[in-house]
Amino acid sequence: MNVDALIVGAGFSGAVIARLLAENTKQKIMVIDSRDHIGGNCYDYVNQYGIRISKYGAHLFHTTRQDVWNFISAFGSWEPWEHKVLAKIYPRDSSDNFAYAPVPICIQTIQKLYDSSVQNEEDMRRWLAEETRSIKFQTPYKNSMESAVARFGHRIYNDFFHSYTLKQWEKSPEELDASVLERIPLRYNKDDRYFTDPIQMLPSCGYTGVFKDLLNHPQIEVRLNTDYFQERHCFNSVNFTVFTGPIDGYFASRGLDRLEYRSLRFEEDTFEMGDKDTVMQPASVVNEPSMRVPYTRTVEFKQFLNQRSTHTTLVREYSASNGDPYYPVPNERNTKLYATYQQLAERETEAERRTVLFLGRLANYKYLNMDQAIGNALDHWQQWKKDGMIKTRVVN
């Protein structure tokens, strides 16, 4: 195989490293992916009704890291987009009078569902203090039910978090570590945007357009439908490999247990709307915390960047225990098991007598937002250069 570097995986982690290698060394780089497309989980396409759909769930770019934005904004074209999410909240009786309320919980959420007199931060703090006054769990909280009820009170916990968590993790909050629901934001103001990062963007050419640009370089060759594990023997002579697939898959022959993931199943419906600007939902993403429906959220892709189409496509997301690996399951077993895999990964270069590096959300068994995946690749690139791992090809 006449290449200097092999990158396994054409998601952000792999594509960013491939681009950096191409621009900074004279190396010939091959990027392989087992799927039939580039972009990893950020891949999107335009459907027959002219609506751009993200195949693996809605992807909103947001970051606080200027260096990440400086790097990625050079590829594709981007437009500002501030994401908002509504939750569909059903009443506690069996009636159908649901209401839509903003998430994360902010002043408008309280006004809409519980108390219209809450107007400012002081009111909000007073209202929450009242709501949680009788709650006497001891700290540190034993589980996610306690940590959430202590912050939000029983009403918000039951309306927004209890059933949603059950659907998402197939575990009740009592069975999850306190940290899982502790991370949920709570706002004391009227900021009803889903993210507060200063940089919030969507690519007008889609993420696939961004990846096409990233990988469009004379030194980069992309091979799709190529599974590393099936073709490994072809790549044994390549001296520099970056692997961005699942770490437990890479070391499968060692006989260790596999890491657990949650997955998603998507169900899609398209409706004729007639008017090109008409949409079906009050927000691009509607969360479904209630047990009355089995899915966790519905995404109306037409709403992103205000796309125009005579139709609209709704995608419902169901949490699943089998399928593509999406979300690492944070528990003691998996943390310990991952540490064992990590030790194997650290020794792999020595064991193989060629450089083998592990990068990205699957190799690190960690949920990474897109900006974190890009930032992680940029940071590792700097470190690898410092450690003398990046060689420039000598061309005669």
Ligand code: FDA
């Ligand atoms: P990624 O999974 O994208 O790429 C890895 C690639 O390796 C895949 O293409 C895979 O096919 C390939 N591969 C694996 N094994 C292989 C093998 N044996 N041989 C060849 N190829 C192999 N982030 C954000 O910032 N905003 C958001 O709104 C969202 N939304 C979101 C929704 C959902 C449902 C999920 C699951 C995730 C998000 N994300 C997100 C996170 C985002 O998807 C994530 O940051 C990136 O996909 C990470 O890029 P990686 O390259 O690390 O992995």
